[in-house]
Amino acid sequence: MQKTVLNDIHHRSGARLIDFGGWEMPLHYGSQIEEHHAVRRDAGMFDVSHMCAVDVEGADAAPFLRRLLANNIDKLQVAGKALYSAMLNEAGGVIDDLLVYYLDDGSYRLVINAATADKDLAWMNVHRQQWQMALSITPRREGAGALAMIAVQGPQARQKLWHAQPACRPACEPLKPFFAVQWGDQFIARTGYTGEDGYEVTLPAQQAGQLWEALAAAGARPCGLGARDTLRLEAGMNLYGQDMDESVSPLDAGLAWTVDLSAPRDFVGKAALLAKPQRYQFLGLVLRDRGVLRAHQQVVGKHGSGEITSGSFSPTMQQAIALARLPLATAIGDTVEVAIRDKLLGAAVVKPCFVRNGSILA
Template sequence: MGPGRPCCTVSARQSLRYMDRGVDSMRVRPFSASGIHFNTFLLRIDTMQKTVLNEEHRRRGARMVDFGGWEMPLHYGSQIEEHHAVRGDAGMFDVSHMCAVDVRGSDARAFLRRLLANNVDRLQLPGKALYSTMLNEAGGVIDDLIVYHLAENDFRVVINAATAANDLRWMTARRDEWGLAVTISARREGEGALAMIAVQGPQARQKVGQVLPECQPACAGLKPFFAASVGEHLIARTGYTGEDGYEITLPAAQAVSLWNRLADAGAQPCGLGARDTLRLEAGMNLYGQDMDESVSPLDAGLAWTVDLAAPRDFVGKTALLARPQRYGFLGLLLIDRGVLRAHQQVESAHGAGEITSGSFSPTLQRAIALARLPLAAAVGDIVQVRVREKLLAARVVKPCFVRNGSILV
């Protein structure tokens, strides 16, 4: 999720400070906070898309920004407090700008088997979810996504907000090219529109059970990366924060009521700023920063989402086989005082690399980053990051800093 390179940036500490006091000095130009790029919305308010929860965000005092053409909450007063709420209790995010796509028909499995780099034949049980990349012919990442197996001829694919239109064109073109009996239905707008609310944190499941007691029988024993259909709700034990919780898909008309009931139960409304620092601490990729159509998943730490062993063919497989992995994808923990952010150059004993995502970590209280480094770079190496013509020392670590409330580095 998210656009690419920022054209104007501030430091992580500055961005957190600005967010907590309203960013008044940054209201008329693009800016980045926590490593993701936003545009101020004041000049484009009539052209941006809005989720069904937009007015609720405003009522709660959210700082609204343009995120990939969608007017979304950056924070509700303090990104730091929202971040810690998810790590220590429960927070909730409006992710209705993401696009749920229903893929149905007698050829649905054959279509996804050929379309995606991961193998949907791993989805045999109803409700099982699979994370995958969708590649172009050159092996670059068109998008990363989750596919849910609802029934044998019925799958739901959740794609990123900013890439949705391009993804749908690509999926439709491949369906037509291959002549398969498949319907592809986007569920973000219009009749039958769906909303999505992610509730994350060590107490998230308990709070959802409190608000939706009718879902408890189906969800109590739900394993990670499984979903349960309960009435009009699809409740998935997935997320983008490194904490336990649910991502709930439901009819858009019911979203405001659920949001308010979750808030009454103690789930902290959270914005995109906290979502980004949480996913960075968890070592999770952000589309447009850590990978895009020019980047192989093998060079973005996503080899585990690519099934090259099975005999099936898929779009991009030939290119991946012809061009093996060229870079490692690792974490950086800053030793010196400073800020890490995307596109800073990294110098190592094995050659040059580049930071793809970087920010100040509220949990670790220091700067962290994800970086593409030479294959020979290893955990424990000391590298130098070029920051404003200075070289700052950083330690190479595994690309996962915090999971389930525990610091791993």
């Protein structure tokens, strides 16, 4: 397994470590539930250095990304602005979901998923060559330019970072959500994957341990992948490999808002999306009976059947919740049944965002 630069710290901290997409990552540091609540109520921090930052630079960087991504980078006009997008194959399936940051007209930073990084880079390089575009594609994982990433999330997360390194506050306090700033060697973004406020800090790998220890001293609780998953599920955020993959259209995965079909530009997968319109709605479920919701369970309703893509117990709501692909006619407020073992249990259809900023919405 590959290891992040913080791996030794995780071992010393008593983390339970697991194989996650070929990386040895902390599942929890003793209590997944307590880590979840720490992020909702105060502040937690995650080692997300397995994610891969990729710098795309050169005269053709913008035209390249304009053709490569389903979302339109022409929306990026201000330095530091972030855009969420899917990268599609020719059949309209999702190769990966990613963030792209605009630095200037010839410079962008992408953050791609760990398990798909090699596939993503190969895909990008093939198209760079096919389209004969002048740009460089540089993954920042190894060597002198290697980067690490730490996410600090929660209602007190920003204050924890300012306490850990007070000098960064003037640069990052004015940031609006989905904006980033370069502060010295650090790239600080007001983004996250938990439904709470906070920052994702990308920095030279050799500096990551020092920041991690400073955040811990400031009161940010180390959190693992277990809490990260229940937090993102409560926030209604997709997970690649569960809620979408290369066989799933972004239109069926609740990602239509990240696909720009109205602009005249062409992009990989556009023709397939236009030829094969949306077939399912992507909605939330709250189980009304006792039980546990899991991926691949069948959902039966008056408009037909669907399938759960992600499901778990919500520590905030104290109920079982799920994301599901359901027939187009399904409406919020409908009651459906979920096949769990040999029983059909009742569930309510809700908007696919259960908890945000500490508040229960479903």
